[in-house]
Amino acid sequence: MIQTDLQIGDVHLENNVILAPMAGVCNPAFRILAKEMGAGMVCAEMVATKGIVNDNAKSLRMLHILPDEHPVSLQLVGSDLDSMVRAAETVGRATNADIIDINMGCPVLKIYKNGSGAALARDPEYAARIVRAVVNTVDRPVTVKFRKGWDDDHVNAVEVALAVQEAGAKAVAVHGRTAKQRYSGRADWSIIRRVKEAVRIPVIGNGDVTGPDEALALLEQTGCDGVMIGRAALGNPWIFREVSHYLKTGRRLPGPDAEERIRVCLRHMELLIEEKGEWIGVREMRKHAGWYVKGLPGAAVMRERLNAAETKDEVRGLLEGYLEQWFRRAG
Numbered sequence: 001m002i003q004t005d006l007q008i009g010d011v012h013l014e015n016n017v018i019l020a021p022m023a024g025v026c027n028p029a030f031r032i033l034a035k036e037m038g039a040g041m042v043c044a045e046m047v048a049t050k051g052i053v054n055d056n057a058k059s060l061r062m063l064h065i066l067p068d069e070h071p072v073s074l075q076l077v078g079s080d081l082d083s084m085v086r087a088a089e090t091v092g093r094a095t096n097a098d099i100i101d102i103n104m105g106c107p108v109l110k111i112y113k114n115g116s117g118a119a120l121a122r123d124p125e126y127a128a129r130i131v132r133a134v135v136n137t138v139d140r141p142v143t144v145k146f147r148k149g150w151d152d153d154h155v156n157a158v159e160v161a162l163a164v165q166e167a168g169a170k171a172v173a174v175h176g177r178t179a180k181q182r183y184s185g186r187a188d189w190s191i192i193r194r195v196k197e198a199v200r201i202p203v204i205g206n207g208d209v210t211g212p213d214e215a216l217a218l219l220e221q222t223g224c225d226g227v228m229i230g231r232a233a234l235g236n237p238w239i240f241r242e243v244s245h246y247l248k249t250g251r252r253l254p255g256p257d258a259e260e261r262i263r264v265c266l267r268h269m270e271l272l273i274e275e276k277g278e279w280i281g282v283r284e285m286r287k288h289a290g291w292y293v294k295g296l297p298g299a300a301v302m303r304e305r306l307n308a309a310e311t312k313d314e315v316r317g318l319l320e321g322y323l324e325q326w327f328r329r330a331g
C-alpha cells in the first residue's frame with residue numbers, strides 16, 4: 001500500500017506529489033495551476049540570498065506568494081552563512097511560505113562557482129552549519145534539496161542527508177543525478193533508496209518521473225515518502241492530477257484534450273500577466289505556450305508564431321485560430 005499524504009514538520013501535505021522548484025518557471029502563475037491540478041505542494045523557483053539581502057527588487061518580488069498556493073516551499077540559494085541567515089529572516093518575516101528550502105543541488109556554473117547550489121553539498125559539515133543556522137532563524141520547517149553527489153567519484157548524498165537531518169532539516173529531496181551529469185543519463189533511484197534507509201525524516205525522490213507509472217515505481221523501488229516532478233510538468237500541470245489520482249486509487253485519468261490544453265494555457269498567460277504585466281507576461285508565456293502545444297499536430301509552426309507574438313491578444317488569436325484549424329473543423 002502506498003502512503004499518499006505527507007507530513008513535513010508541522011506542515012501537512014494532502015498528497016505526496018510535489019512540483020519541483022524550477023527557475024524561470026515556478027512563479028505564482030504556474031504554482032497556482034499545479035496546485036489546482038492536484039499537487040500536494042508546490043516549490044518556488046530559487047531566490048538568491050544575496051539579492052534578498054541587498055533589497056534587489058526582482059528578488060523581493062520572487063517572495064510573493066498568492067493565497068491559493070499553499071502549501072508552498074520557498075527555496076534559497078546562496079553560500080555564506082551570514083547572507084543565508086539574513087535572507088531567511090526576511091523570508092520568515094515577509095512571506096507566508098510554509099517551508100524554507102535550501103538549494104544544494106544546482107549544477108549551473110554561475111551558481112556553484114561561488115560556492116552555492118551543488119557546491120554546498122560537497123562539504124556536508126558546512127552544509128549542516130548552514131541548515132542549523134537557518135533552522136535557528138525561522139519558525140517553519142527547513143528542508144534541503146541536493147543531488148546524488150558531485151560526480152561519480154564523489155557520491156555523498158547519504159552523508160549530506162545525515163548531516164542536514166542532524167542539523168534540524170525536516171525533509172530532504174534527492175535528485176538521483178550528480179552535479180556533473182546535470183540532466184544527462186538517467187536518474188539513479190538507488191541512491192534515493194540508500195538515503196531513505198539512512199534517515200528518519202521524509203525523503204522526497206526526484207528525477208525522471210514522467211507519469212503515474214514512474215511515480216509508483218519510484219515510491220516502490222526506493223521506499224521514499226513523496227515524488228517531485230520537474231520537467232514533465234512543463235506545459236503539463238495535469239500530471240499532478242493524473243499521478244496523485246493513480247497513487248490513491250490505482251486508476252488512470254484521461255489526459256487533457258487540445259481544447260483543455262489551450263484553455264489552461266490561456267489562463268496561465270492571464271495569471272502571468274496579472275503578476276508581471278503584459279510585456280513580460282507575453283514574453284515569458286512564449287516558452288510555456290510552446291510546451292502546452294507540444295505533441296499536437298502543427299505544433300512546430302505554432303511555436304514559431306507564438307515566439308513572435310507581442311501582445312496577449314495576438315497569443316490568444318493564434319491559439320484560438322489553431323484550435324479552429326486543427327480541432328474544431330475536424331470535429
Ligand SMILES: Cc1cc2nc3c(=O)[nH]c(=O)nc-3n(C[C@H](O)[C@H](O)[C@H](O)COP(=O)(O)O)c2cc1C
Pocket residue numbers: 020021022023024025044045046075103105106145175206207208209228229230231232
Ligand atoms: C528549467 C529548470 C529550472 C530548474 N531550477 C531549479 C531551481 O531553481 N532549484 C532547484 O533546486 N532545482 C531546479 N531544477 C531542477 C529540478 O528541480 C529537478 O531536480 C530536475 O529537473 C530533475 O527532476 P525531473 O526529472 O522531474 O525534471 C530546475 C530544472 C529545470 C529543468
